[in-house]
Amino acid sequence: MSPSAPARDASTRSIEPFQVSLERFEGPLDLLLHLIRSQDIDIFDIPIARITEQFVRALEDELETMPIERAGEFLEMAATLVRIKAQLLLPRPEQPDWEEDPRAELVRRLLEYEHFQDVVHVLEGAEAQRGRHFAKGYVEGRPVPALAPVELQLTLADFLSVAARIPEPAPPVAIRPPSQTVTVDEKVSLLRRLLAKTKRVSFDRLFRPWGTRAHAVAALLAALELARQQALRIEQVKPFASIWLLPGDRKRAQATAAAAETAEEIE
Amino acid sequence: MKVEQIVEATLFASQTPLTADEVARADENLDAERVVEAIRTLRDAYEESERAFQIYQLGDGYQILTRPEYAPYLERFDSVPRAPHLSPAALETLAIIAYRNPIGRIEIEEVRGVSASSVLRTLLDWELVEVVGRGEGLGRPLLYGVTRMFLEHFGLKDLSDLPAPDELPVVLGELQQAMEAELESAEGLELESSDGPDPESSEDPETPAAQEEAEEEAT
Numbered sequence: 001m002s003p004s005a006p007a008r009d010a011s012t013r014s015i016e017p018f019q020v021s022l023e024r025f026e027g028p029l030d031l032l033l034h035l036i037r038s039q040d041i042d043i044f045d046i047p048i049a050r051i052t053e054q055f056v057r058a059l060e061d062e063l064e065t066m067p068i069e070r071a072g073e074f075l076e077m078a079a080t081l082v083r084i085k086a087q088l089l090l091p092r093p094e095q096p097d098w099e100e101d102p103r104a105e106l107v108r109r110l111l112e113y114e115h116f117q118d119v120v121h122v123l124e125g126a127e128a129q130r131g132r133h134f135a136k137g138y139v140e141g142r143p144v145p146a147l148a149p150v151e152l153q154l155t156l157a158d159f160l161s162v163a164a165r166i167p168e169p170a171p172p173v174a175i176r177p178p179s180q181t182v183t184v185d186e187k188v189s190l191l192r193r194l195l196a197k198t199k200r201v202s203f204d205r206l207f208r209p210w211g212t213r214a215h216a217v218a219a220l221l222a223a224l225e226l227a228r229q230q231a232l233r234i235e236q237v238k239p240f241a242s243i244w245l246l247p248g249d250r251k252r253a254q255a256t257a258a259a260a261e262t263a264e265e266i267e
Numbered sequence: 268m269k270v271e272q273i274v275e276a277t278l279f280a281s282q283t284p285l286t287a288d289e290v291a292r293a294d295e296n297l298d299a300e301r302v303v304e305a306i307r308t309l310r311d312a313y314e315e316s317e318r319a320f321q322i323y324q325l326g327d328g329y330q331i332l333t334r335p336e337y338a339p340y341l342e343r344f345d346s347v348p349r350a351p352h353l354s355p356a357a358l359e360t361l362a363i364i365a366y367r368n369p370i371g372r373i374e375i376e377e378v379r380g381v382s383a384s385s386v387l388r389t390l391l392d393w394e395l396v397e398v399v400g401r402g403e404g405l406g407r408p409l410l411y412g413v414t415r416m417f418l419e420h421f422g423l424k425d426l427s428d429l430p431a432p433d434e435l436p437v438v439l440g441e442l443q444q445a446m447e448a449e450l451e452s453a454e455g456l457e458l459e460s461s462d463g464p465d466p467e468s469s470e471d472p473e474t475p476a477a478q479e480e481a482e483e484e485a486t
Contacts, residue, residue: 027380030380109378114437119365119366130422131349138341
């Protein structure tokens, strides 16, 4: 659109001056200007009485539903119009100067407002024009393929044959609390007894027969405890290979073994 | 490596407008002057080879944008933004600020006849206007001006791309003559057009809006 398009195109608001919806207007100046321009009134000779009446009538219906601030703006203008009307009724000098016309200030404001409506049209044009230029990156790259509607070609038998391939869900594992508690000390004495009999003990042997996690933990702690006491050595050839427990420093091992024996007896 | 190609690569890779100084950061041998010169050369080259894009000046920045005649094709893509539209209130307020720059809120409201505080807040949020100083009057009111973003949004090089006040259909100058006496008595009405945009503007490089105008004249 051309920036110099006429600002006041009365047809854009195809409404009668007497049936005005205030929503369309930015404010009282906008409404007033519409009343004047849509009736081809000479802005330098506004029939204040007629315009005031039209302005107030436009206001009447909607004033109560309007937000208070907006209503105030319209009412202020209505008051100004009534004041001008009153001033015009006062006796005037024989040769009235324009600057003494009570309407002069209002006309100046109206024309100024209209002037900026022209600017608004320029900006609208520029905005629309700018909207037709695109920078890089707006067209989506590698668009996601649209999912075409799939026609259902399966029969019930097909469906069931596929369904049959889905494995049965495993029965829920019953979690039972271990019926027996196990202590690290028990594992320590077991380990000692085994070490006394054989040259080396598989770590697995300490807990496999029981198969519970508690036994594995107790066995590990027992092995670590004895290793700390240097009663045994732990060997593993490579990660994840079997773990072997071998007797450590014999003297100390025996000494602690004796102590362990007594502990066992107390138990 | 040719200067034009360095400038071209920099502008091509950027998603926002770059000033000549910003482009010049690409190479030690570049300065703003050489960048502007290179942009001119590139523009001519694009023009000559009928590229679908051109380098446009938006505010004090340069950006590679598609030419407007290709908009209908690009708009078929969902990801391409529709032409943005500001509300009438926002446009009205921007129009006043652009032409009366710098201006306070009260003066804006006098012209519009309605409150401007909420629309000003929105425009500040969108960085279309900014506080440019404080007035002399009571309470030292904040003064507003339009921003670089304003120029970018409307595709303007600078405010001189807007028509001078006396080029608009409603010319306040005539009114000024008609009401000279009133104006003399009432100070500070500021109907002078001296604050408004300067009608003189250099031809090159064109801004999108200015170019459209030229195209319309041609057809």
